[in-house]
Amino acid sequence: VGQTEGQATASGLSAQTASQQEELFRLGQPSLKMALEDMIKDMGAPGSEPQSVKTAFEALGKSQNAAFDQSEKAAPLQAEQAYKQGGMRADPGAASSASDQIIAGLEDQRRATSRQRQVAETDASMQTRDFELSRILGLSEGAVSSAFGFSANAIRDASMDQRNPMGGALSGLATGAAIGTEVYPGVGTVVGGVIGGVGGYFAGGG
Amino acid sequence: MGGRDAEAERAAQINQGLSREQFQLGYQGAKAGLDYERGEYAGQTMDQTGKWEAKMTDVLEGAALTRGGGSDIRSQITGLEKADSAMALGRSGVEQEKMASGLDEINRIRSVLSGHGLQATNLASQSGALQSQAISEMAPNPTMSTILAAAAGGSAIYGAYQQKPGSGSGVAQERTATYAGQTGPAGSDSATLNLGRL
Numbered sequence: 001v002g003q004t005e006g007q008a009t010a011s012g013l014s015a016q017t018a019s020q021q022e023e024l025f026r027l028g029q030p031s032l033k034m035a036l037e038d039m040i041k042d043m044g045a046p047g048s049e050p051q052s053v054k055t056a057f058e059a060l061g062k063s064q065n066a067a068f069d070q071s072e073k074a075a076p077l078q079a080e081q082a083y084k085q086g087g088m089r090a091d092p093g094a095a096s097s098a099s100d101q102i103i104a105g106l107e108d109q110r111r112a113t114s115r116q117r118q119v120a121e122t123d124a125s126m127q128t129r130d131f132e133l134s135r136i137l138g139l140s141e142g143a144v145s146s147a148f149g150f151s152a153n154a155i156r157d158a159s160m161d162q163r164n165p166m167g168g169a170l171s172g173l174a175t176g177a178a179i180g181t182e183v184y185p186g187v188g189t190v191v192g193g194v195i196g197g198v199g200g201y202f203a204g205g206g
Numbered sequence: 207m208g209g210r211d212a213e214a215e216r217a218a219q220i221n222q223g224l225s226r227e228q229f230q231l232g233y234q235g236a237k238a239g240l241d242y243e244r245g246e247y248a249g250q251t252m253d254q255t256g257k258w259e260a261k262m263t264d265v266l267e268g269a270a271l272t273r274g275g276g277s278d279i280r281s282q283i284t285g286l287e288k289a290d291s292a293m294a295l296g297r298s299g300v301e302q303e304k305m306a307s308g309l310d311e312i313n314r315i316r317s318v319l320s321g322h323g324l325q326a327t328n329l330a331s332q333s334g335a336l337q338s339q340a341i342s343e344m345a346p347n348p349t350m351s352t353i354l355a356a357a358a359g360g361s362a363i364y365g366a367y368q369q370k371p372g373s374g375s376g377v378a379q380e381r382t383a384t385y386a387g388q389t390g391p392a393g394s395d396s397a398t399l400n401l402g403r404l
Contacts, residue, residue: 046245143232
């Protein structure tokens with residue numbers, strides 16, 4: 001009521017940007033929250049191996065062991081086949097001895113691989129911890145800064161809200177009394193003043 | 207004005223709500239990160255035993271391989287010497303690496319704690335600045351200001367009425383009586399007053 005076209009446009013824009021603000025916040029904030037919570041959970045207690053690294057290296061260990069197991073199982077058959085195909089005469093048990101040698105070599109390799117994996121796992125744990133810690137702290141501080149941005153907006157908005165119930169009441173009283181006087185001086189002044197005052201109080205935010 | 211004020215109030219409430227929610231998330235994250243790092247500083251550093259044991263075993267096995275073979279005692283002694291040297295060098299290397307890694311770790315923890323601790327205190331300072339800004343936006347007491355303004359307006363009207371000559375006010379009549387029979391210097395208040403009466 002009583003709005004100019006410009007005021008109506010400004011009011012519409014205000015509602016639109018408020019809605020966009022909420023929508024964008026609801027789009028971004030859950031992603032931030034999810035990533036932060038995941039990283040905090042993954043990092044675990046101070047000094048512990050990040051869960052993601054532990055899981056990855058457990059899977060790697062199983063896969064490497066399976067590969068060595070397969071080679072070790074195949075070694076006796078391969079050695080026997082090699083002797084048969086070679087066409088040379090050999091002592092009894094030569095194929096078995098060759099197989100044992102292959103298996104011993106494979107075991108050395110398996111242990112060396114396991115040690116390499118152990119070193120890589122420790123390094124990966126520390127790198128992951130450094131990365132996660134850096135992201136957790138950086139993002140959290142960014143989130144607090146962003147919260148302050150919202151607070152600054154709220155303060156600016158609040159400073160634009162100039163409502164004052166008593167001011168509104170006084171203004172309404174004066175207007176009401178003037179109208180009441182025109183209608184019926186005396187009683188009209190008082191009645192108009194009271195009605196105007198009450199209306200002004202509520203219009204002024206009371 | 208009511209529409210604008212209501213809009214401003216609504217916007218302030220939305221921003222305040224988002225601020226609270228976002229702050230909570232950021233605060234929890236920063237607390238988790240700094241608590242973790244303080245735990246490490248207190249001694250709960252990452253266990254690297256497996257890594258150093260693996261490296262040491264590599265050294266021992268590598269040293270054993272350098273021993274080589276030989277049937278005569280001279281070759282065997284030479285092989286032992288090589289193996290012992292390789293083992294000693296390898297172990298020293300691993301120990302040195304372990305020591306350097308420990309120092310790096312402590313420096314890293316100190317750097318994270320101090321850097322992000324400072325960042326947190328800077329944010330606290332920013333929060334304080336916002337608080338000051340918020341206080342500055344508060345009128346001392348809007349209702350009381352209005353009452354005082356109304357009272358001031360009323361007393362001004364009353365004062366004007368009192369000053370009005372012939373208004374029936376005792377003060378104004380007394381003053382008029384005082385100046386009525388007097389002629390002050392030209393341009394003086396009483397002279398002007400008397401001129402007005404002529």
